[in-house]
Amino acid sequence: MPGPFVIQVDRELCMGSGNCHFWAATTFDLGDDGRVVVLDPDADDEEQLRVAAEGCPVGAITVTRADPAG
Amino acid sequence: MSTFADAVTTEEPVPFDPFELQDTVAGNVVDPYPKMAELLAESPVHVGPVDLGAGADPSFSDRPPPVTVFGFDECVAVLKDNETYSSTVYEGVVGEVMGRTILQMDEPEHRMARALVAPAFRSKVLERWEAGLVRSVVDGLIDRFVDRGRADLVRDLTFNFPVQVIARILGLPGSDFPRFQRWAIEITSVATNWERGVAASADLRDYFANVMAERRASPDDDLISELVAVEVDGERLTDEEIYSFLRLLLPAGVETTYRASGSLLYGLLTNPDQLQAVVEDRELLVPAFEEVVRWEPPVTVILRRATRDTELAGVPVQAGADVALLLGAANRDARKYEHPDQFDLFRSSRQHVGFGFGVHVCLGMHLARMETRVALDTLFDRVADLRFDPEPGQDYHIHGLAFRSPLALPVAFTAR
Numbered sequence: 097m098p099g100p101f102v103i104q105v106d107r108e109l110c111m112g113s114g115n116c117h118f119w120a121a122t123t124f125d126l127g128d129d130g131r132v133v134v135l136d137p138d139a140d141d142e143e144q145l146r147v148a149a150e151g152c153p154v155g156a157i158t159v160t161r162a163d164p165a166g
Numbered sequence: 167m168s169t170f171a172d173a174v175t176t177e178e179p180v181p182f183d184p185f186e187l188q189d190t191v192a193g194n195v196v197d198p199y200p201k202m203a204e205l206l207a208e209s210p211v212h213v214g215p216v217d218l219g220a221g222a223d224p225s226f227s228d229r230p231p232p233v234t235v236f237g238f239d240e241c242v243a244v245l246k247d248n249e250t251y252s253s254t255v256y257e258g259v260v261g262e263v264m265g266r267t268i269l270q271m272d273e274p275e276h277r278m279a280r281a282l283v284a285p286a287f288r289s290k291v292l293e294r295w296e297a298g299l300v301r302s303v304v305d306g307l308i309d310r311f312v313d314r315g316r317a318d319l320v321r322d323l324t325f326n327f328p329v330q331v332i333a334r335i336l337g338l339p340g341s342d343f344p345r346f347q348r349w350a351i352e353i354t355s356v357a358t359n360w361e362r363g364v365a366a367s368a369d370l371r372d373y374f375a376n377v378m379a380e381r382r383a384s385p386d387d388d389l390i391s392e393l394v395a396v397e398v399d400g401e402r403l404t405d406e407e408i409y410s411f412l413r414l415l416l417p418a419g420v421e422t423t424y425r426a427s428g429s430l431l432y433g434l435l436t437n438p439d440q441l442q443a444v445v446e447d448r449e450l451l452v453p454a455f456e457e458v459v460r461w462e463p464p465v466t467v468i469l470r471r472a473t474r475d476t477e478l479a480g481v482p483v484q485a486g487a488d489v490a491l492l493l494g495a496a497n498r499d500a501r502k503y504e505h506p507d508q509f510d511l512f513r514s515s516r517q518h519v520g521f522g523f524g525v526h527v528c529l530g531m532h533l534a535r536m537e538t539r540v541a542l543d544t545l546f547d548r549v550a551d552l553r554f555d556p557e558p559g560q561d562y563h564i565h566g567l568a569f570r571s572p573l574a575l576p577v578a579f580t581a582r
Contacts, residue, residue, distance in 0.1 A: 111277065111525045114288050114532060119516070126288060130281055150517045153527035155246065 101145060102160050103137045109156040116157055120148040124157075132156065195219045195567040198466075199507060202236060202495035210237025210499075211481040218567060230484035233472070234492060238499035238519065240479050241491045244470060245524035248273060251470035251489055253526060263356050263367050265410030268529070269418075276525060281398050283411060286389055289532040294387075295335060300537050303330045304544040312548055312581045316555060319545075319575040320428050327541055328423035332415055337388025338377065349373075350416040370416075371409045378408060419530045425464030425571030426455070427538045429564055432572045433458050433509035435554040440511055445546045451539040454511040459520035461509045466494030467568050468522060493519045494570070549579035 103123070110131040116124035122139035124132055140148075149157040198218045205212060212234045235241050244251045249272075256270035268279050285291065304327050311317040329347045338346060349366045356363025378394055385391040393408050403411070434441040434454065444450045470489045477483060497518045498506035504513070521528035528534070546552070555578035556562055564572050 111527075112281070112284055113527050115527075118289055118532060118535070130284060147516045150515075153245075153521075153523045154525060 100162055101137060101142070102162050103134055103145070104158045104160075105132045105134060106156040107131045109154050111154050111156075113153050115151040115153065116148040119151055120144040124148060196563055196565055198567050199494065199498060202492060203498065203500065203506075205234075206236035206495055206499060209479070209481065210240045211235050211479045213481055213483075230472075230487040233478070233481070233483050233487050233489045235478065235489060236492050236495040236499075237479065238496040238502045241493065241496040241519050242523050244478065244489060244491055245519070245522060245526070248276075248525055250473055250476050252473050253470060255469045255471035255488060259357075263353065263363055264413045264417075265367075265406065267407075267410045267414045269414060269526070273525065278398075278401060279407070280525075280529065282396050282401060282403050283393065284529065285396070286392050287529050287533055289536070292533055292536050295331070296536060296540055299334050300327075300331055300540040301544050303327050303334065304541045305548070308545060308548045315580065316576070316578050319431050319577055320572060321574065323541070323545070324424050324428040324431065324571075324575075328420045328427070328537060329416075331423075331537055332419055335389050336377070336412070336415075337381070337386050337390055342373075346373075350420050353413060354417045354421045367413060370413050374409050374412050375405070378405065415530075418528075419533065421569070422464045422530075423534045423537055425569060426458060426462075426534060427541055428571040428575060429462040429464065430455055430458040430538060430542065431575055432562075432564055433461060435552070435575065435577065437509055438553070440509070441552065444511070444542075445552070448543050448546070450511060451542055452535070453516065455535055455538050456516050456518070457509060457511045457513065460497045460503075460518035461507075462564050462570055463493050463497060463518075463520035464569060464571060466566075466570060467492050491519075493522070548582055550582050552577055552579040 105124075112126055112130040112132075114126055116132055117126060120140040122136060123134060123145065125135055127133040145159045149159045195218070201218050205216060214231045216234045235244060252272050253270055253276070254272060261267070261270050268276055268283070271279055304323070307323050307326055307330075311322045317323070326347075329350050330343060333343050333346050349370050352359070352362050352366035353370065354363075356366075374390070377390055381388070381391040382394050385395065390408075390412070393403060393411070396403060434444060440454070444454055468491050470491065472483045472485055472487045472489055474485045475483070483489065497503075497520055500506050503515065521531045554562075555576045557576060562572060562574060562576070564570050
C-alpha cells in the first residue's frame with residue numbers, strides 16, 4: 097500500500113549536505129557513499145518533508161502527493 | 167583518554183576586544199537592511215558599484231562591471247549554477263592567507279575534496295561532542311559569571327565558546343588555547359591587519375605540523391587524527407591541504423558561530439515573548455537558530471565570478487565580472503517573506519540562504535546548529551529570568567556590513 101507521498105531523490109545531484117536528514121531524520125539519511133538514501137517515505141509529516149526538500153541546497157529532492165487513483 | 171576532555175575550565179579566555187573583529191574595512195554600519203530593501207525593490211540584480219552605507223567600491227575600468235544580487239531566487243539561481251558562476255574568485259585574498267581550500271574550488275575537484283572532509287561534519291558524527299565537550303565548555307564559561315547575576319554575554323560567553331569547542335574537537339591541549347584563540351583573531355581579521363594575519367597563518371601551519379605528526383604516531387578521537395587518516399576512493403589529503411583546511415576552520419567555524427550565537431541571543435532578548443517560549447520548550451532552539459541565520463546571517467555577502475556572458479533577472483552579466491551575493495538581502499526578500507525584518511522563530515518558511523546554497527553550502531552548518539543549540543540550552547539551565555539590562559544611554563544593536571553581530575549583550579538574571 098503506497099503512502100501519501102512520493103519521494104524522489106537524485107543521487108547523482110546529491111552532494112551530501114545532510115540537510116534532509118536534519119529536517120526529516122526518519123525519512124532521509126546519508127549512505128556510506130555520503131549521498132542521500134530514503135529510509136521510510138511515510139515516516140515524517142508533510143511539513144517536515146517540505147522543509148527537507150526546500151532545504152536541499154542542490155534541489156535533489158522532490159516530494160509529491162501520491163495520486164490515490166494511481 | 168582523549169585530550170579534549172582534560173582540564174575543561176582552567177584556561178583564562180583571551181582578553182576580549184570586540185572591535186578587533188569588526189568590519190573596519192566596511193566602516194561603521196549599523197543597519198544596511200533598509201538600503202538593501204530599497205535597492206532590491208528597484209531590481210533584484212544591479213550592475214555597477216552600489217553603496218550600502220560604507221561608500222561604493224571603486225570600480226576598476228579594465229574589469230567588467232561588478233554585479234550585486236539582492237533577490238532570493240536570483241541568489242539561489244547563481245549558487246546552483248556553479249559552472250556559470252565560479253568560486254575561483256576566492257583564489258585571491260582568501261587563498262593567499264588560508265591556502266588552497268574547498269572554498270575556491272570548482273567541480274569536479276570541489277566534490278572530491280569536500281568528500282574527504284565532509285564525513286567529520288555530519289550531524290550524527292557531531293552528536294558525540296554534545297554533552298562531554300560543548301556543554302562542558304559552556305558550563306565552564308558560565309561558572310565564571312553566574313554568581314554575579316549580570317553578564318555581557320558577548321564578552322563572557324559567545325566570544326569564547328566556539329574557539330574552545332573547535333580547539334577541543336581538534337584535540338588541542340588546554341594549555342594551547344590562549345595562543346590558538348590569538349591566532350584565530352589574527353587570521354580572521356586579516357583584512358584590517360594583513361601582515362599580522364599572514365604571520366598567524368604561518369604560525370598555524372607550524373603548529374598544526376607538530377600536532378599532525380603527533381596524531382600520526384598516536385591517533386586519538388579528534389578531527390586532526392581523522393583528517394590525517396581519511397581516504398575516499400584512494401584519495402587522501404596532503405599535509406598542505408590539511409593545514410589549509412584547519413586554517414579555514416577559524417574564520418569559517420569560529421567567527422561565524424560567535425556572531426550567530428550573539429545575534430540569536432540578541433533576537434531572543436529583544437523579543438521576550440519568544441525568549442520565554444524557547445526557555446520553556448528547548449526544541450524551539452532549532453527553528454530559533456534557523457531564523458537567526460535568515461534574519462541576521464553572520465556573513466551577509468559571498469562572491470562568485472562569471473565564467474561567460476550571461477543574464478540574470480534580465481540584467482546582463484559580463485564574463486569575468488565579480489558577482490556579490492547579498493545573502494542578508496535575499497533572506498529578507500519581501501517577495502518571499504512576510505514581515506521580513508522581524509525575528510520570528512515561528513514563521514512557516516525555514517528556507518534561507520544564510521548558509522549559502524548549492525554545492526558549496528556551509529560544511530559546518532550542523533556543527534554551528536548543534537553548538538549554538540547546546541550553548542543556549544546550557545545557559546537556560548543555569549540562569550532564570552534572563553533579561554536585557556542595557557546601560558542607561560547606551561544603544562545596543564547588531565552591527566556591521568559584511569560580517570554582523572552585536573558588540574555587547576548586557577544581561578541580568580538569577581542563578582538557578
